[in-house]
Amino acid sequence: MNIPIRHIFTCIMDILIPRRCLVCGCSLLVNEKHICLHCMADLPLTYFWTYRHNAMADRFNALIEQKHPDNSHERYVNAAALFFYSHENGYREILYSLKYHYNIPAGEFFGKMLGKRLSQSETYADVDIVIPVPLHWRRYWSRGYNQAEVIAKAVAKELNAELRTDILKRNRHTSTQTKLDIEGKAANVEGAFIVKTRTLPGSIPERPEDAHHILLVDDMFTTGSTALACFTALRTVFPPSVRISVATLGVVGGT
Numbered sequence: 466m467n468i469p470i471r472h473i474f475t476c477i478m479d480i481l482i483p484r485r486c487l488v489c490g491c492s493l494l495v496n497e498k499h500i501c502l503h504c505m506a507d508l509p510l511t512y513f514w515t516y517r518h519n520a521m522a523d524r525f526n527a528l529i530e531q532k533h534p535d536n537s538h539e540r541y542v543n544a545a546a547l548f549f550y551s552h553e554n555g556y557r558e559i560l561y562s563l564k565y566h567y568n569i570p571a572g573e574f575f576g577k578m579l580g581k582r583l584s585q586s587e588t589y590a591d592v593d594i595v596i597p598v599p600l601h602w603r604r605y606w607s608r609g610y611n612q613a614e615v616i617a618k619a620v621a622k623e624l625n626a627e628l629r630t631d632i633l634k635r636n637r638h639t640s641t642q643t644k645l646d647i648e649g650k651a652a653n654v655e656g657a658f659i660v661k662t663r664t665l666p667g668s669i670p671e672r673p674e675d676a677h678h679i680l681l682v683d684d685m686f687t688t689g690s691t692a693l694a695c696f697t698a699l700r701t702v703f704p705p706s707v708r709i710s711v712a713t714l715g716v717v718g719g720t
């Protein structure tokens with residue numbers, strides 16, 4: 466019998482430090498990664514990458530319309546998430562383990578899953594620039610990584626697109642969004658992002674209009690206020706001829 470050495474190592478590590486399914490908490494088998502096969506089979510995929518007009522994109526386009534009622538140049542903005550999460554289903558723990566518990570491998574794993582689906586979608590296959598929602602430097606410093614960047618890196622690789630962390634900047638430290646209502650979240654992040662100017666090294670492309678399709682990536686989509694604030698900042702530089710789409714691992718809703 467030819468058992469890969471990494472499986473033997475995983476078995477030994479599973480005895481020493483049992484790995485648990487992020488969703489249901491059961492012990493993982495040697496071939497299971499992050500969540501058990503049962504929870505993987507039940508992963509509430511949105512399939513939003515197959516429908517340009519979907520609930521998440523509709524919600525986001527309504528926000529844009531509300532914020533910029535006179536903007537008739539903006540085309541319908543694409544938005545997609547990999548799976549639904551809610552207070553009731555355990556899939557929220559995938560997002561929380563990445564965001565709060567340093568579970569970068571889980572972010573890479575599910576980011577790759579999201580990227581694969583987007584790369585197979587006509588709507589997203591032509592993305593050439595992937596931009597993660599940035600953290601303020603103070604939060605980045607205390608957390609040690611940006612969870613959106615972990616996902617964006619995996620997505621960019623699958624889309625064969627360029628990951629750019631030097632374009633968008635969070636210029637204001639905002640309080641945590643968790644306990645705010647919809648209006649509070651919008652006010653909290655409004656104007657919190659800027660695009661780095663051309664005068665700085667490693668700034669936006671020399672000719673922004675040469676960019677084709679930008680994908681803004683975050684870990685989760687709740688009210689859409691963070692994505693809207695980033696979108697608004699990017700639009701100050703990139704003309705409407707450059708498409709800007711949004712992708713996240715989780716979107717609140719579903720079952």
Ligand SMILES: [Zn+2]
Binds near residue numbers: 486505
């Ligand atoms: Zn499970």
